[in-house]
Amino acid sequence: MGKQATEMLKGTLEGIVLALLADRAAYGYEITAWLRDQGFTDIAEGTVYALLVRIEQRRLVDVEKVPSAKGPPRKVYSINAQGREYLDEFWRTWSFLAERLEQLRKGEK
């Protein structure tokens, strides 16, 4: 991924992670692994973690600590009602932006 893609991704990563959590609960490592599978290979584990800390602070997700066979208990994140509202707003904003940019591109031709 180039620098430009990384910059654009930064602004949308919150929405991407919430959309993923809307499907099912997950812990940090799973979320990073999923992003890598989707081609977001440049994302650092720590960056995803910082984002999870942020959405937890803003109460968009519920967090449950689950004991783990190896290492410390894992924090499992699941989206809550406030997070769903935020996600709806994210998709509305995304549609607006995508539509405007598409018009801009057509206008240039």
Add this chain to the structure above:
Amino acid sequence: MAARWIEKVTGSLEDKKRYRQYKARREQLPGSYRTAIEAVERYLMYAGAIATGEVLVQMLEDLVDLFEQSAADGTPVSAVVGEDPVEFAETFLANYSDGQWINKERARLVAAIERAETEAAAEASQEGRANGS
């Protein structure tokens, strides 16, 4: 450096206890993770200027959670902090801006601009009256 710093900024014994627990957890990390967390911590102390003890210990606890988990998962340090460790540190730090000393100055700037806007409105209405007469 961090130890003296924390004594200055934390008044509460609870914060001090949590800070000691953080240090103990940090010491338990495998070598490469310990080297990395110490470097990130140092950067956060310098760049963060976090003046609230509670926010500071919360940040350090969140940081050591990350490194403990990564060590347990076998995620290498390079994948934890990514290609640009400064970028990671800044993204991480942004979550704790509530505790930053600079907040006072941010509030002061916002208040000053509001005052300027009030003054501008008063000036405009005076001018309006002057023109009207």
